[in-house]
Amino acid sequence: TKNILNQFISNRANGIKSFAVLIDPDKTDTSTCLQLIRNCVENKVDFFFVGGSLITGNTMGQVIKLIKTHTSIPVVLFPGSNLHIDMSADAILFLSLISGRNPDFLIGQHVISAPILKKSSLEILPTGYILIDSGKQTTVSYMSNTTPIPYDKPEIAACTAMAGEMLGLKLMYLDAGSGAQRAISSKMILNVRKSVDVPLIVGGGIRSANEAHEAIVAGADTIVIGNGIEINPGLLAEVSEKIDDFNKAKI
Numbered sequence: 001t002k003n004i005l006n007q008f009i010s011n012r013a014n015g016i017k018s019f020a021v022l023i024d025p026d027k028t029d030t031s032t033c034l035q036l037i038r039n040c041v042e043n044k045v046d047f048f049f050v051g052g053s054l055i056t057g058n059t060m061g062q063v064i065k066l067i068k069t070h071t072s073i074p075v076v077l078f079p080g081s082n083l084h085i086d087m088s089a090d091a092i093l094f095l096s097l098i099s100g101r102n103p104d105f106l107i108g109q110h111v112i113s114a115p116i117l118k119k120s121s122l123e124i125l126p127t128g129y130i131l132i133d134s135g136k137q138t139t140v141s142y143m144s145n146t147t148p149i150p151y152d153k154p155e156i157a158a159c160t161a162m163a164g165e166m167l168g169l170k171l172m173y174l175d176a177g178s179g180a181q182r183a184i185s186s187k188m189i190l191n192v193r194k195s196v197d198v199p200l201i202v203g204g205g206i207r208s209a210n211e212a213h214e215a216i217v218a219g220a221d222t223i224v225i226g227n228g229i230e231i232n233p234g235l236l237a238e239v240s241e242k243i244d245d246f247n248k249a250k251i
């Protein structure tokens with residue numbers, strides 16, 4: 001059933017915040033991955049994002065299989081290229097890198113993958129992918145050969161999101177990049193939030209529950225964390241609790 005986009009949209013409409021955990025298939029062996037999955041189940045994570053801008057191993061399929069055998073939490077592909085498609089996932093972030101000016105990541109990769117995705121049962125999530133500078137060059141900015149939006153230029157991020165929404169993109173993903181030195185500022189999140197109605201995914205460099213909370217208060221609908229959990233597995237429970245508290249206070 002294709003309902004992940006609707007889940008994002010109805011959560012947004014109801015002011016319900018959600019939590020996505022990014023699994024980089026390169027970074028986990030089976031037992032660490034299994035531990036992480038159990039941790040996610042215990043803490044009621046809403047989505048798994050699986051992927052990354054560069055994948056060197058051949059384990060993405062195994063990671064998805066592992067998730068699928070242990071939970072029913074939806075698996076959303078977070079591809080770095082048209083090579084990162086796996087039919088056993090539930091959905092794919094069909095990312096157009098709208099902060100960049102590299103046509104390959106704006107539309108080229110999409111043309112190559114469209115006929116394959118069309119025949120698949122993957123739910124397509126048309127997403128404006130907006131990279132924000134985080135203090136040091138990230139893998140994604142290098143690999144995509146694009147310049148991220150400067151950290152302190154919220155108006156550029158806002159106009160980029162507006163244009164993406166006008167082009168019909170259904171989700172916006174503000175990303176400082178995995179392993180970012182600093183998370184995206186509240187000011188920028190707020191600016192983007194005020195400029196578009198679509199659900200707003202925010203990630204990159206979030207290392208504490210407080211940072212996650214700030215992003216949510218500023219208007220993020222979905223928080224993505226990868227590295228922070230690898231460094232501190234307890235972060236998962238802390239962030240999940242913050243989100244829960246926020247959602248309960250809302251109801």
Ligand code: 1GP
Nearest residue numbers: 178179203204205226227
């Ligand atoms: C990266 O937003 C994700 O695309 C998560 O980043 O690994 O820094 O949490 P981190």
